[in-house]
Amino acid sequence: MTTQMVGKPIQRVEDKDLLTGKGNFTDDIKLPGTLHVAFIRAPFAHARITGIDLDAARDLAGVHLVMAAADLPAPAKGKRILLQVPNPAIADPITQEPLVSDRVAFAGEAVAVVVADSRAIAEDAAEMVMVDYDPLPTVANLAQATAPGADKVHPHLADNVAARIHVGYGDIESAFRDAAHTVSVTLDQHRGTGNPMEGRAVLAAPNALDGGITVWSATQAPHILRRALVDMLEMAETDIRVIAPDVGGGFGPKVQAYPEEFVIPICAQMLGVPVKWIEDRREHLLCTVQERDQTWSVEMAVDAEGKLLGVRGRMQHDQGAYLPWGVIAPYISTVTMPGPYVLPAYDLETQVMFTNKVPTAPLRGAGRPQAVFAMERLFDLAADRMGLDRAELRRRNLIPAEAMPYSVGLIFRDGQPLVYDSGDYPRCQQIAEEKSGWADFPARREAALREGHYIGLGIANYVEGTGLGPFEGATTQVLPSGRIMIKTGAAGQGQGNRTVYAQVAAEAFNVDISQVDVELGDTGKIPIGVGAFASRLMVNAGSAIDVSAGTVVTKMKKIAAAAFEVSEDDLELVDGTVRVTGEQGPSLTFGEMAQMASGMPGYVLPGGQEPGLFATHYFSPPQAAYANGSHAVEVEVDPETGIVRIARYIVVHDCGRMVNPLLVEGQIQGGLAHGIGNAFLEKMRYDDDANPVTTTLADYLLPDADNVPTAEIYHVESPAPHNPLGVKGAGEGGTIPAAAAVVSAVEDALRPFGIQIDEAPILPERICELIDAARQDTQEAS
Amino acid sequence: MTTKSISLTVNGKTVDQEVEPRTHLADFLRHGIGLTGTHIGCEHGVCGACTVLVDGQAVRSCLMLAVQADGAEVTTVEGLAGNADDLSPIQAAFREFHGLQCGYCTPGFLTSLTQLLMENPDIGEEDLRKELSGNLCRCTGYAGIVRAALAAAQAYKEAAATGMGGSR
Numbered sequence: 001m002t003t004q005m006v007g008k009p010i011q012r013v014e015d016k017d018l019l020t021g022k023g024n025f026t027d028d029i030k031l032p033g034t035l036h037v038a039f040i041r042a043p044f045a046h047a048r049i050t051g052i053d054l055d056a057a058r059d060l061a062g063v064h065l066v067m068a069a070a071d072l073p074a075p076a077k078g079k080r081i082l083l084q085v086p087n088p089a090i091a092d093p094i095t096q097e098p099l100v101s102d103r104v105a106f107a108g109e110a111v112a113v114v115v116a117d118s119r120a121i122a123e124d125a126a127e128m129v130m131v132d133y134d135p136l137p138t139v140a141n142l143a144q145a146t147a148p149g150a151d152k153v154h155p156h157l158a159d160n161v162a163a164r165i166h167v168g169y170g171d172i173e174s175a176f177r178d179a180a181h182t183v184s185v186t187l188d189q190h191r192g193t194g195n196p197m198e199g200r201a202v203l204a205a206p207n208a209l210d211g212g213i214t215v216w217s218a219t220q221a222p223h224i225l226r227r228a229l230v231d232m233l234e235m236a237e238t239d240i241r242v243i244a245p246d247v248g249g250g251f252g253p254k255v256q257a258y259p260e261e262f263v264i265p266i267c268a269q270m271l272g273v274p275v276k277w278i279e280d281r282r283e284h285l286l287c288t289v290q291e292r293d294q295t296w297s298v299e300m301a302v303d304a305e306g307k308l309l310g311v312r313g314r315m316q317h318d319q320g321a322y323l324p325w326g327v328i329a330p331y332i333s334t335v336t337m338p339g340p341y342v343l344p345a346y347d348l349e350t351q352v353m354f355t356n357k358v359p360t361a362p363l364r365g366a367g368r369p370q371a372v373f374a375m376e377r378l379f380d381l382a383a384d385r386m387g388l389d390r391a392e393l394r395r396r397n398l399i400p401a402e403a404m405p406y407s408v409g410l411i412f413r414d415g416q417p418l419v420y421d422s423g424d425y426p427r428c429q430q431i432a433e434e435k436s437g438w439a440d441f442p443a444r445r446e447a448a449l450r451e452g453h454y455i456g457l458g459i460a461n462y463v464e465g466t467g468l469g470p471f472e473g474a475t476t477q478v479l480p481s482g483r484i485m486i487k488t489g490a491a492g493q494g495q496g497n498r499t500v501y502a503q504v505a506a507e508a509f510n511v512d513i514s515q516v517d518v519e520l521g522d523t524g525k526i527p528i529g530v531g532a533f534a535s536r537l538m539v540n541a542g543s544a545i546d547v548s549a550g551t552v553v554t555k556m557k558k559i560a561a562a563a564f565e566v567s568e569d570d571l572e573l574v575d576g577t578v579r580v581t582g583e584q585g586p587s588l589t590f591g592e593m594a595q596m597a598s599g600m601p602g603y604v605l606p607g608g609q610e611p612g613l614f615a616t617h618y619f620s621p622p623q624a625a626y627a628n629g630s631h632a633v634e635v636e637v638d639p640e641t642g643i644v645r646i647a648r649y650i651v652v653h654d655c656g657r658m659v660n661p662l663l664v665e666g667q668i669q670g671g672l673a674h675g676i677g678n679a680f681l682e683k684m685r686y687d688d689d690a691n692p693v694t695t696t697l698a699d700y701l702l703p704d705a706d707n708v709p710t711a712e713i714y715h716v717e718s719p720a721p722h723n724p725l726g727v728k729g730a731g732e733g734g735t736i737p738a739a740a741a742v743v744s745a746v747e748d749a750l751r752p753f754g755i756q757i758d759e760a761p762i763l764p765e766r767i768c769e770l771i772d773a774a775r776q777d778t779q780e781a782s
Numbered sequence: 783m784t785t786k787s788i789s790l791t792v793n794g795k796t797v798d799q800e801v802e803p804r805t806h807l808a809d810f811l812r813h814g815i816g817l818t819g820t821h822i823g824c825e826h827g828v829c830g831a832c833t834v835l836v837d838g839q840a841v842r843s844c845l846m847l848a849v850q851a852d853g854a855e856v857t858t859v860e861g862l863a864g865n866a867d868d869l870s871p872i873q874a875a876f877r878e879f880h881g882l883q884c885g886y887c888t889p890g891f892l893t894s895l896t897q898l899l900m901e902n903p904d905i906g907e908e909d910l911r912k913e914l915s916g917n918l919c920r921c922t923g924y925a926g927i928v929r930a931a932l933a934a935a936q937a938y939k940e941a942a943a944t945g946m947g948g949s950r
Contacts, residue, residue, distance in 0.1 A: 018882055020873065197884070665925075670923040
């Protein structure tokens with residue numbers, strides 16, 4: 001008899017503390033004597049620092065340290081942050097300095113730091129720091145970056161090209177030569193932000209006893225941060241402990257190691273006391289990495305029957321000023337383009353361009369939403385051109401389930417051939433069509449139009465490589481109390497990782513999840529780890545827990561079998577005991593077994609086993625686990641105001657086996673909200689001099705309860721073949737096709753005006769502009 | 783900097799403290815008296831994470847100075863349930879309907895909804911969503927929050943009908 005834990009919609013173990021104000025976020029940690037920090041940030045997007053006067057700030061009462069780059073101690077002085085994902089495509093792998101020494105390359109870069117008794121005093125002092133800047137020409141966008149004779153983001157480089165990526169396969173020339181139909185489009189996809197409700201946060205405390213340092217950071221990746229700190233500070237790995245306490249959302253931008261994560265520990269070491277910095281919202285919008293920001297010029301070739309022949313084109317990615325996460329995001333874009341479709345030939349040239357803006361790096365979806373937007377826009381365009389239904393054209397090209405595993409012909413971001421491992425893409429689209437009333441919609445649209453309502457239905461499909469390696473580890477231990485302890489480096493930022501990890505362990509030991517303790521996100525608890533990104537934790541950490549827990553269970557059975565003189569096969573784990581199956585015979589509690597396994601001083605250990613009831617396993621997936629899905633969305637557009645209202649949103653989602661459907665749906669719905677933001681709300685704007693202009697949440701619009709509907713979610717479960725749980729990542733699928741589906745629906749609603757939408761987000765004012773332009777064209781024609 | 787003496791009630795307890803006039807209520811609650819359940823999201827009055835109840839009204843504590851709360855009765859997320867080990871109806875519903883993920887915006891939603899549901903337990907989904915648009919959540923996509931609020935409304939309705947103030 002086994003209690004099923006995996007697969008049940010179990011309520012979260014995290015919730016009670018978070019609901020009652022007992023969470024433990026970085027700014028909630030109170031260490032005696034902690035000092036507080038304000039940064040002096042560049043007001044120019046590109047400028048040389050010609051002078052800096054810190055004296056007045058240093059004289060303010062309550063100020064303990066004021067420091068510019070020149071004051072940084074060795075070995076950090078003159079160093080840049082370690083790039084952990086190098087790539088031969090990168091021309092110059094330039095990352096940020098902890099404090100800018102000579103030349104700022106985006107507005108908001110930190111040039112000096114103040115440490116004081118309070119944040120308020122630190123900010124007072126920061127205002128007294130005088131920095132002389134010699135402004136340099138700025139590169140504000142892709143057009144400026146690629147113009148002939150363009151000014152340069154980094155004067156020491158030959159041009160603004162950060163990297164060139166060329167991917168493709170098949171005979172692309174023949175595909176276009178033989179095509180019955182070709183369509184082409186140029187698509188702009190603008191910058192969005194992460195904007196977790198908790199910004200970044202760092203607290204560092206030096207340990208006077210051993211010279212080490214403990215760093216609490218609102219990071220997605222404590223082990224990645226420790227690696228960067230080891231490189232910057234040249235300290236032993238064992239002398240730096242990084243802890244991610246409760247983290248208030250991440251969504252990608254909290255993976256990178258940022259300048260502040262070095263400056264704060266350095267200040268703490270210099271002063272010998274704890275030092276804390278809490279990012280404010282303006283700093284987040286200025287300095288935390290952003291994403292999307294690509295321009296695609298692509299064309300699609302289709303034969304007379306509507307079969308895809310090829311896709312080719314060019315993509316430009318606005319990288320911003322530095323490469324904190326290499327070229328991962330644009331690379332993922334380039335290999336996501338084929339999606340769930342049989343695409344015989346593909347060719348994409350990508351230029352990653354430097355600009356004088358905050359860097360781009362993966363943000364929920366990580367380059368995939370842009371590629372899906374490009375592919376799905378081409379499908380809509382081609383269908384309209386051919387006079388075919390948009391879903392029908394897609395249906396003719398979906399990879400059939402029986403073709404799995406399906407090799408695309410590219411190398412994925414994990415370094416392995418892009419081979420879709422499992423999935424039923426036609427079925428997912430079919431469910432989306434059925435549930436959305438796709439077949440009847442044209443009639444409904446006509447009827448609504450007669451009443452003066454502009455309604456539209458959009459559809460988009462995607463495939464997402466999830467669960468990327470290299471590995472994640474977990475230790476499972478049965479404690480003398482009989483409780484199960486799980487330790488892993490892989491912490492979440494709100495996803496409910498403690499709950500799902502406990503479910504996996506609870507199932508292995510056949511106990512309730514209340515018997516499982518989970519310790520996460522602490523480099524002091526497990527020697528190596530990677531972090532939360534690429535929808536990878538359930539695949540990697542979940543599997544590591546499953547395997548290590550299984551090892552401990554096997555060991556317990558061996559010990560008990562020896563003690564009871566029965567076969568291991570005759571034993572079962574019930575109610576926290578190991579006993580002979582089905583009998584009222586002998587049994588041992590987990591606690592008794594843990595005591596036995598630790599032995600008695602001087603005596604021989606029983607059972608011929610190694611001591612202790614614990615096991616550590618590092619799970620390394622051989623390749624990505626490919627999730628997929630189909631979105632269908634119905635909108636109504638007010639052509640006078642350009643306001644889009646989502647009437648219904650249907651998500652069909654396949655993330656393999658679901659450990660906790662309640663949490664999976666939470667991930668889908670939350671990801672969808674982010675995608676809806678990308679579709680018609682969120683646009684990080686810069687002026688022509690690369691000054692950011694949407695630096696409050698009143699200017700940069702996040703989705704709210706009034707514009708995000710509750711999605712109707714349908715699950716298809718195609719178990720992943722390459723991990724023991726059969727799971728795939730679920731964190732990003734909600735976001736990935738959303739902008740494509742919504743824009744498709746908006747365009748459908750506005751068919752009477754005959755407009756084409758080539759951008760995301762599509763904002764109300766742009767919808768009005770497009771309608772006005774279409775009306776003008778009609779008038780001129782008549 | 784000069785300080786001013788204030789006296790207020792926070793979660794039923796009297797608090798007397800010296801504060802700088804520039805200290806806003808959120809910082810006072812978090813750092814002045816250690817009630818870190820109230821979170822600061824934007825510090826410019828948009829996100830609603832720092833919402834607390836001041837004399838029963840939902841207030842963005844980042845937009846109110848601590849000195850302005852002199853004499854007021856303040857309820858934070860820590861004080862929503864009568865007993866520290868309990869959950870109020872809206873807190874319990876958030877857990878049941880997965881109305882929170884990272885939990886950072888949650889205190890602001892709970893306090894806002896406490897006032898809203900006590901005053902208007904019959905609210906429908908459409909109006910509820912408009913009311914909730916003053917609080918931002920980046921994790922959940924609001925579905926669980928809306929479900930939780932509609933489910934909890936009944937408990938507030940019953941409390942109002944029986945005249946039991948009880949736990950918030």
